[in-house]
Amino acid sequence: MDENTMTKQLTDAETIDQLLNILKSAGKTLSYEQADRLFGEINQTKCDAAELSGDTSEKVIKAFFAK
Helix, strand or coil: CCHHHHHHHHHHCCCHHHHHHHHHHCCCCCCHHHHHHHHHHHHHCCCHHHHHHCCCHHHHHHHHHHC
8 A cells, every 4th residue: 555545544534443454454553552642643633723734644644654
């Protein structure tokens, strides 16, 4: 799975379990706690304030996996 497809699917995930399944199919493994944190960070980018400040799910996901 390419990075753009994974990012779109992660952004569209509605539950942590969906997020974990997407990551598994992309060959990435996270603990439930890590997935919960990523899920929360992605959801924070969906509000108007985040958009105004330039926060995007793409940036969050790239930063998360760069750690």
